[in-house]
Amino acid sequence: MTRIINHPILGKLEDRKAVPFTFDGKTYEAFENETIAAALLANGIRKLRVHEDSGTPRGFYCNIGHCMECRVTVNDHANVRACLTVVEKNMVIESGKQHPNIVKRMVEQQ
Amino acid sequence: MRDVIVIGAGPAGLAGAIASASFGLKVTVIDEFIKPGGRLIGQLHQEPSGEWWNGIKESERLHQEAKTLSVDIRCGVSVYNLEKDDDLWNVHTSIGTLTAPYVLVATGAAEYPIPLPGWTLPGVMSIGAAQVMTNVHRVEVGKKGIIIGANILAFAILNELQLAGIHVDRIVLPEKNPLSGKAGEPEEVMKSLLNAAHLAPSPLLRMGSRFMKNGSFRKIGMKFYPKNGVKVNGTPLLLRKAAIEIIGTEQVEGVRVADTDENGNIIPGSEKIYEADFVCIAGGLYPLAELVAVSGCPFQYIPELGGHVPHHSEMMETPLEGLFVAGNITGIESGKIAMAQGTTAGYAIAKHAGKDGAAIDKQLQEAVQNVRSVREQAAIQFNPEIDSGRRKMSELWESLYSKNTRENSQIKIG
Numbered sequence: 001m002t003r004i005i006n007h008p009i010l011g012k013l014e015d016r017k018a019v020p021f022t023f024d025g026k027t028y029e030a031f032e033n034e035t036i037a038a039a040l041l042a043n044g045i046r047k048l049r050v051h052e053d054s055g056t057p058r059g060f061y062c063n064i065g066h067c068m069e070c071r072v073t074v075n076d077h078a079n080v081r082a083c084l085t086v087v088e089k090n091m092v093i094e095s096g097k098q099h100p101n102i103v104k105r106m107v108e109q110q
Numbered sequence: 111m112r113d114v115i116v117i118g119a120g121p122a123g124l125a126g127a128i129a130s131a132s133f134g135l136k137v138t139v140i141d142e143f144i145k146p147g148g149r150l151i152g153q154l155h156q157e158p159s160g161e162w163w164n165g166i167k168e169s170e171r172l173h174q175e176a177k178t179l180s181v182d183i184r185c186g187v188s189v190y191n192l193e194k195d196d197d198l199w200n201v202h203t204s205i206g207t208l209t210a211p212y213v214l215v216a217t218g219a220a221e222y223p224i225p226l227p228g229w230t231l232p233g234v235m236s237i238g239a240a241q242v243m244t245n246v247h248r249v250e251v252g253k254k255g256i257i258i259g260a261n262i263l264a265f266a267i268l269n270e271l272q273l274a275g276i277h278v279d280r281i282v283l284p285e286k287n288p289l290s291g292k293a294g295e296p297e298e299v300m301k302s303l304l305n306a307a308h309l310a311p312s313p314l315l316r317m318g319s320r321f322m323k324n325g326s327f328r329k330i331g332m333k334f335y336p337k338n339g340v341k342v343n344g345t346p347l348l349l350r351k352a353a354i355e356i357i358g359t360e361q362v363e364g365v366r367v368a369d370t371d372e373n374g375n376i377i378p379g380s381e382k383i384y385e386a387d388f389v390c391i392a393g394g395l396y397p398l399a400e401l402v403a404v405s406g407c408p409f410q411y412i413p414e415l416g417g418h419v420p421h422h423s424e425m426m427e428t429p430l431e432g433l434f435v436a437g438n439i440t441g442i443e444s445g446k447i448a449m450a451q452g453t454t455a456g457y458a459i460a461k462h463a464g465k466d467g468a469a470i471d472k473q474l475q476e477a478v479q480n481v482r483s484v485r486e487q488a489a490i491q492f493n494p495e496i497d498s499g500r501r502k503m504s505e506l507w508e509s510l511y512s513k514n515t516r517e518n519s520q521i522k523i524g
């Protein structure tokens with residue numbers, strides 16, 4: 001996806017400083033004061049995590065902090081909302097991963 | 111010592127902070143978003159006068175005015191609990207607990223979801239999410255989108271997406287079921303759109319509006335509703351097609367859609383897949399009032415206001431001493447009304463805090479009056495029955511809290 005540089009009413013996007021960060025080990029660039037969700041989308045990434053149990057992919061949903069669908073790990077801090085968190089220089093962001101479901105496995109083994 | 115904590119830096123919270131601070135009160139505003147303005151910053155529409163309502167500019171104006179009055183605004187801070195301890199409110203936040211004798215809760219609204227198979231795929235988002243990504247973050251949400259759900263917010267944001275050059279391929283309804291409720295019934299959708307006919311972008315809707323207001327004509331109208339829809343600003347509005355499933359493996363690839371009869375029932379064998387790389391779900395708005403609920407404030411279900419709302423007076427007091435509310439938390443309306451309510455709450459707090467008699471009384475009365483006149487002139491009204499909803503709440507307040515204790519209507523707790 002790309003950024004909306006020109007807008008007939010809101011005007012032209014001013015030049016902003018680029019801020020490097022990593023997501024799942026790969027380096028990307030955000031703009032200053034940009035949220036993680038916006039920066040990743042601008043880099044073509046919609047998938048922010050997988051469901052902890054089923055492993056199915058998830059992205060942002062509400063984009064304003066209400067739904068918790070966008071939770072990622074930021075500098076080892078888990079469950080951070082990507083839609084409310086501004087990218088900082090050299091931030092290390094990890095997508096949410098699938099967790100082992102011990103109870104389910106026990107039931108399956110029986 | 112801080113006098114007031116405002117939770118939410120939307121139009122209601124900022125206007126409330128400004129009004130309180132203009133009477134010399136010390137105010138802190140807390141908001142979890144990255145910048146002040148709330149949902150106002152995403153808004154961009156043309157008023158009937160032709161002027162643009164540019165939410166970013168309005169927010170900047172409010173922010174500037176608040177700063178001039180030394181209001182302390184903290185963004186990126188979440189509030190998760192609110193309770194009273196003797197004379198002070200404790201506001202528990204992600205950066206610790208703040209206290210003040212007065213709290214104004216102005217947390218705004220949230221969107222009703224419409225769950226359907228595939229809606230958890232990346233690329234599916236609420237219609238408001240697309241507004242914020244487009245107008246606030248200026249990142250394209252996709253190349254080709256489908257909107258599920260037809261309501262006034264969906265049309266406002268459709269227009270915003272188009273302005274930014276984003277292609278919305280079509281608008282369909284959600285499948286009729288208990289989860290989608292009225293949003294899945296073509297006739298109900300038509301009825302609600304007609305109430306906003308002055309805003310309806312399509313000449314056909316506008317022309318047909320008076321005719322279609324009659325129930326039996328509307329039924330016939332739905333029966334003969336064109337199969338290929340009616341164009342809204344170039345995007346087909348398909349009231350006789352329903353989304354059954356959003357498809358894709360790693361992200362959205364399309365939507366499975368079926369034709370429906372005039373009552374929204376699926377016509378078997380009519381399914382088709384429309385390609386898309388993003389989908390917006392438009393389920394409407396409800397007051398985001400959890401914080402006030404945990405504080406112990408009583409609530410009332412008033413559908414015209416969008417759902418459960420805290421008991422409050424026209425001066426924006428709640429029954430709990432020192433606790434005030436304003437904006438969409440009290441009922442779903444547009445930004446200008448939220449702002450007028452915020453001003454009222456700010457003056458009401460100044461009055462409760464014992465600020466100068468005559469001036470404050472006059473300003474408070476004028477502010478209450480102003481809410482009514484802004485409402486009468488509103489360009490966007492989410493619920494046509496809003497007046498009746500507001501009346502219900504003020505009658506409830508009169509009957510429960512006003513009669514015997516007019517002077518001191520707020521309950522002491524804690």
Ligand SMILES: Cc1cc2nc3c(=O)[nH]c(=O)nc-3n(C[C@H](O)[C@H](O)[C@H](O)COP(=O)(O)OP(=O)(O)OC[C@H]3O[C@@H](n4cnc5c(N)ncnc54)[C@H](O)[C@@H]3O)c2cc1C
Nearest residue numbers: 118120121122142148149189217218238437438444445448
């Ligand atoms: C997604 C969306 C799109 C909308 N689009 C339009 C539109 O195009 N036109 C229109 O007229 N109206 C629109 N509205 C209606 C909108 O609610 C009003 O126009 C107006 O913004 C309401 O003002 P407010 O001050 O009550 O709340 P808001 O503007 O919503 O502000 C509330 C603020 O409170 C903050 N907040 C909430 N909970 C917490 C918490 N626990 N801790 C910290 N901060 C918190 C939020 O981050 C937010 O900034 C929209 C509403 C939504 C939800």
Ligand code: FES
Nearest residue numbers: 061063067068083
């Ligand atoms: S997308 Fe809903 S909380 Fe971030």
